[in-house]
Amino acid sequence: MTTPRRQKGATLLVALIMLTVLMMFVVSSLNTSTTNLKVVGNMQSQSEALAASQEAIETVISTTQFISTPSNAVLNPCGTANTLCTDVTGDGTPEYTTTLTPQPTCVTVTPIKNSQLVLTNAEDLGCSAGQTQQFGVAGAVTGDSLCSNTVWEINAQTVGGATGASVWITQGIGVRVSADEAGASC
Numbered sequence: 001m002t003t004p005r006r007q008k009g010a011t012l013l014v015a016l017i018m019l020t021v022l023m024m025f026v027v028s029s030l031n032t033s034t035t036n037l038k039v040v041g042n043m044q045s046q047s048e049a050l051a052a053s054q055e056a057i058e059t060v061i062s063t064t065q066f067i068s069t070p071s072n073a074v075l076n077p078c079g080t081a082n083t084l085c086t087d088v089t090g091d092g093t094p095e096y097t098t099t100l101t102p103q104p105t106c107v108t109v110t111p112i113k114n115s116q117l118v119l120t121n122a123e124d125l126g127c128s129a130g131q132t133q134q135f136g137v138a139g140a141v142t143g144d145s146l147c148s149n150t151v152w153e154i155n156a157q158t159v160g161g162a163t164g165a166s167v168w169i170t171q172g173i174g175v176r177v178s179a180d181e182a183g184a185s186c
Contacts, residue, residue, distance in 0.1 A: 054156075057154055060100065061173050096158050098157065102155060107152065151173070
C-alpha cells in the first residue's frame with residue numbers, strides 16, 4: 001500500500017503538464033491573431049491604393065486636359081507630371097502616389113458621319129458640317145461631320161509609401177471630340 005505522501009508529487013506533475021498545454025494554446029492563439037491583424041492591414045492598404053488609383057483616373061477623365069496634353073494630364077500634379085498624391089488620413093502627408101504610366105493614349109478614332117447625327121440633339125448639332133452650300137454635290141449628306149469618337153486608354157499605378165501596397169489599373173474611355181482635336185491628339 002502506498003502512503004499519501006508519495007501521491008502529492010504526482011498531482012504537481014499533472015498540474016505542470018496542464019499548465020504547459022494551456023500556455024501553448026495561449027501562444028498559438030496570440031500568433032493567429034497577430035497574423036490575422038497583418039492580413040487585415042494588408043487588405044486595407046490594398047483597398048486604399050485601389051481607391052487612390054480610381055480617384056486619379058476619375059480626376060483625369062473629368063477634364064479634357066488628357067486629350068490636349070496627354071504628357072501632362074493631371075491639372076495639379078504633385079512632383080512630376082502625371083502624378084497625383086493622395087492623403088487618406090488627412091494629416092497633410094500623402095500616403096499614396098499615383099502615376100499615369102504610360103501617359104494616356106488614344107487607341108482609336110472614328111469620324112462621325114453627318115448621316116449619323118441627330119440634329120435635335122444639341123451635342124450633335126454642334127458637330128454638323130455646314131453642307132448647305134454644296135448644292136447638288138453627291139455624298140454631301142454622308143460626309144464626315146466636325147466630330148469624331150475616340151477611345152483612350154489610361155493606366156494608373158499607385159504605390160503606398162509606408163505600406164508598400166501597389167495597384168495597377170487600366171481603364172478605357174470613349175470621348176467625342178472635334179475632328180481637329182482628334183487629328184492633333186490621335
